[in-house]
Amino acid sequence: MTAAFKAFVLQSTDPVKTGVEEWSTDQLDGDVLIKVSYSSVNYKDGIVGRTGNISEFTPLIPGIDLAGVVVESNDQQFKEGDEVIVTSYRLGTGHHGGFSEYAKVPAEWVVPKPDGLSLKEAMVLGTAGFTAALSVEQLEKNGLNPKQGPVLVAGASGGVGSLAVNMLANLGYDVAASTGKKNEEDYLKKLGAKEVLDRDDLVDHENKSTRSSKWAGAVDPVGGKTTQYILSTLSYGASVATSGLAGGVDVSTQVFPFIGRGINWLGIDSVRCPMDIRKNIWNRLATDLKPTCLEDEVVIEVKLEELDQVFKDILEGKVRGRTIVKMG
Numbered sequence: 001m002t003a004a005f006k007a008f009v010l011q012s013t014d015p016v017k018t019g020v021e022e023w024s025t026d027q028l029d030g031d032v033l034i035k036v037s038y039s040s041v042n043y044k045d046g047i048v049g050r051t052g053n054i055s056e057f058t059p060l061i062p063g064i065d066l067a068g069v070v071v072e073s074n075d076q077q078f079k080e081g082d083e084v085i086v087t088s089y090r091l092g093t094g095h096h097g098g099f100s101e102y103a104k105v106p107a108e109w110v111v112p113k114p115d116g117l118s119l120k121e122a123m124v125l126g127t128a129g130f131t132a133a134l135s136v137e138q139l140e141k142n143g144l145n146p147k148q149g150p151v152l153v154a155g156a157s158g159g160v161g162s163l164a165v166n167m168l169a170n171l172g173y174d175v176a177a178s179t180g181k182k183n184e185e186d187y188l189k190k191l192g193a194k195e196v197l198d199r200d201d202l203v204d205h206e207n208k209s210t211r212s213s214k215w216a217g218a219v220d221p222v223g224g225k226t227t228q229y230i231l232s233t234l235s236y237g238a239s240v241a242t243s244g245l246a247g248g249v250d251v252s253t254q255v256f257p258f259i260g261r262g263i264n265w266l267g268i269d270s271v272r273c274p275m276d277i278r279k280n281i282w283n284r285l286a287t288d289l290k291p292t293c294l295e296d297e298v299v300i301e302v303k304l305e306e307l308d309q310v311f312k313d314i315l316e317g318k319v320r321g322r323t324i325v326k327m328g
């Protein structure tokens with residue numbers, strides 16, 4: 001079938017120009033045509049939409065997440081009416097993405113929506129929720145359990161951070177949430193944080209590779225000096241799951257916490273995560289890791305026309321929780 005639809009388009013990168021345009025499904029490539037119900041905004045979308053960096057061509061429809069209903073499929077795994085989720089790979093960077101009423105994608109990128117999540121809930125989670133869940137799973141695989149002591153979540157008011165706070169608290173962990181937003185203490189406590197720390201206290205001190213042991217584990221979507229602090233304060237045998245760079249890319253450390261405390265620095269990648277692990281994480285997101293905060297103040301719903309402002313806010317660290325985009 002051929003249909004006309006509305007999409008948010010990165011029209012050029014030098015200078016960066018964006019706009020909402022009408023396209024035709026004939027302009028899209030892929031095995032599975034999806035009518036998109038919801039997308040969501042992640043930090044990476046802010047980079048694509050605001051700077052043009054990491055976009056592989058223009059015009060490009062950005063949006064690294066989408067959830068919707070299959071309209072047509074050339075692949076037998078999917079049929080009309082199936083509810084599906086697509087995130088990661090080159091979606092929204094090297095292939096037209098989710099800020100669009102329709103999307104066409106390779107069949108190998110498509111995850112059947114698990115029972116226990118609505119399409120909207122799937123996008124409240126999106127790549128941020130997936131990354132938070134993958135971080136929690138990797139920490140647990142490396143020995144973390146609630147009896148070992150407090151777990152630190154950095155960048156706690158952001159997408160990955162907010163969802164990680166809630167998931168860990170629901171699993172019975174004592175969560176310490178670090179934030180740069182002094183007015184978000186009540187919000188973070190509502191999500192389940194026992195303690196709220198000022199982000200500046202984590203980074204404004206002399207760089208030492210070890211200091212007093214404090215944390216049984218840490219979720220780190222921030223990077224930079226925050227990661228430095230975490231590596232220096234993990235308890236014996238503890239792990240940090242690093243997924244992001246919102247606070248910087250350079251990390252200065254020494255071998256001492258690794259060889260003296262046996263700590264583990266775990267890298268978290270959602271983009272090329274293998275499909276068997278991906279499906280398992282989405283099933284956990286619909287069951288034991290399903291946050292209990294999906295319908296309250298974590299979520300802001302916007303339209304395609306409002307995306308430019310959201311990109312600006314997310315790159316300036318001003319966004320709280322998750323922003324979803326409703327189509328139609």
Ligand code: NDP
Pocket residue numbers: 041042043044127128131154155156157158159160161178179180181199221222226242243244245246247248268269270271314315316317318319321
């Ligand atoms: P958000 O913008 O929603 O959250 C990031 C949070 O980091 C902010 O809310 C803020 O929290 C904190 N922060 C922002 N700027 C700074 C700063 N200069 N110094 C310290 N902290 C800062 O983004 P997402 O949750 O969508 O993504 C978080 C990071 O994880 C990004 O870097 C993103 O690229 C990365 N990511 C990586 C993935 C992977 O596969 N590896 C997948 C998903 C995300 P607060 O004010 O509470 O401190």
